[in-house]
Every structure is written in C-alpha cells, then in structure tokens.
Amino acid sequence: MTGVLEGDIGIALVNILLLTVLFVVAIAIARLRNLFAIVMLSGIYSLVSATWYVVVDAVDVAFTEAAVGAGMSTVVLLGAMLLTSRTAKPDKKFARLGPLLVVIATGVMLIYASVDLPALGDPNSPVNQGVGLTYMQINWADTGIPNVVTSVLGSYRGFDTLGETTVVFLAGLAVALLLGFGERSLAESIRREGNLPDRNAASGAEAGKEEDAS
C-alpha cells in the first residue's frame, strides 16, 4: 500500500509541475504581443500537454498532440505570420475586462464541476465501466487487433474516422479555395524578386513594400 502511495505522490508531483508549466506558458501567451514568440510558445504549450497526456496514459492522444499541435500547427501559424505584421495591436485599457469576467466565470464553474469527477484511473468510474470495458472484453474476439484504440477507431467507429478524414480533406480544400494552391502566387513572387538586379540590397525594402500592399 505504501508503495502505491509513493508512486501516486511522484506522479502527482509530475502532474503539478507540468500543469504549472502549462499555466505559466498560457499566461505568457496572453501577455505577449510579439507574434513569433506567441507561435513558439503555443508549440511549447502543445509539447508540454503531450508530455502530460503521456503521464495520464493517453499515449495515442499524446502522439497526436505532439505531431499536430507542436509540429503542424506551429508551422502553419508561422506561415500565416509571414503574411501579416509581427506584433499584435495593443489592447485598449478596459477591453480585457469582459473576456476576463468570462474566463473567471468559466473557471469557477469548471472547478465546481471537477469536485464530482472520479479519481484518475478509478476502475469503478463510468468511463471504465460502461462501453470502454465492453470494448476491452469483446475487441480480441471481434477484430483480433491488439491495440484497442486502433480497432475502435478503424473498425467499431469506422464511420467517425471516415468523417474525420473527410473533415481534414475539406479543411485543405477550404484553405486552398481561400488562398489558392500556392503555385501561382509563388511564381508571382519569384518573378517579382527575380526582376530586381541586386537581390540582397534592394529586394528587402522593395519586396517588403509590395507585400504590405498585397
């Protein structure tokens, strides 16, 4: 019993540490005005939360968070950042009061609701007793696939995953419809810079001006 208790205390300390880092990063993101720093910090936020998902044994979610949150969306945000200015506009003096009240109210409600949550890993909690337990019991006889996450995603919930794939496809399609596929604007910007005789000296100011206009 003492061994279990010590293990729990260790994991609790790791949890507290990781959540504190998340809290600090979130505050820093809210206070910064430099977009590059904000993009980098949001990547760090994703990476730390992926670590935290590993601690609570959600390895698949952690993998996805590290790949999508820390890798992909950071790159896409960097690409979007290049199209706009480098710093966010400063807020007006009292413009933050409304959002602050909403955040505090939501936080109070969440803390109030968290009192009723079952303990982490509690075998008697509804999550582990209901459909989750059924999947664990029937998965091997039904599909013969050792990883329950894969068989639930691919087989039991195959329709959901088809929908998710379609959503990802539609996201790509929507961005391409809004911004173009990238070939023509790339050829345009290469032509623009290629026309300038001295790239290193003149292109900076010249291309910068044209990008601001576009």
Next chain:
Amino acid sequence: MNSDHHVILRVVSKMLLPIIVMFAFYTQFHGDFGPGGGFQAGIIIAVGVILYALIAGVPAAMRAVPPAFTRSLAAIGVMVYAGVGYWAMLKGGNYLEYQALFNEPPGEHHGQHIGIMVIELGVLFGVSGAMLTIFYAFAGRVAEIRDKDW
C-alpha cells in the same frame, strides 16, 4: 544566394529527413500493435516535406512534391477510405463491414486486418495530402523566408 550560414542546419536536416519518413511508416504500419496510425503518420510525412521546404526553399519542395500531387493525394485518400466501404457492400455486407470483405465467419480476422490497413492508408494519404496543400497555400505566398523576417 545566402545559403552559407545555414549549412549546419541543412546537413543535419538532410540526415534527419529519411529517418523522419521511416518513422512515419513505422507509425503507420505499427498502428495495430502500438500507439499511432494514419493520422499521425500522415502528419509526420507532411512535416518531413515541410522541413525540406524550410531548408531548401518552397520552390525546391514544390518540384519534389508538386502541389497538384498533394491535392490529388488528399482526394485519393478519402476515396480509398470510402472505397473500402463500397467494397464491403459489393461483397454483400454493410458499409465498412470488414468482416464481409472476404465473406468470413465471425471467428476469422483476415478481413478486419486488411480493412483497417487499407483505411489507415486512406487516412495517411488524405491527411498528408491535405496538410501539404494547406502548407503550400500559406508558404506559396512568400518565395523565400528572409533572415530579417525572423
């Protein structure tokens, strides 16, 4: 060209690229046994190409993996996934009923394995194609990221 002072970055990335793509395929085909699957593998492959675009420039990446290819890949992925469903229907089962793919009795799992492998391939194509299409749409706006932009 200002390609001199990034030489360490270029060499290290060049060494990492095959490993990244290899890891993506490991994630893809090991998804039955451990964490991972088509979504993660698709993102990792896309990130490999994006890394190439960051070190060699977007035009070089567009020559290696053309935008026409990525957007077709995204569409083909969704079609592969949906096609498995129609394959099961042609065999007399319900939509996406893998058990019906080879008309197996409930105890056998060949159809489940093949079905999940093919739909995960569809997810891989769809996700990597869509992510690269999004990246090209953003990155195509700026030919080369100048140092002052950092």
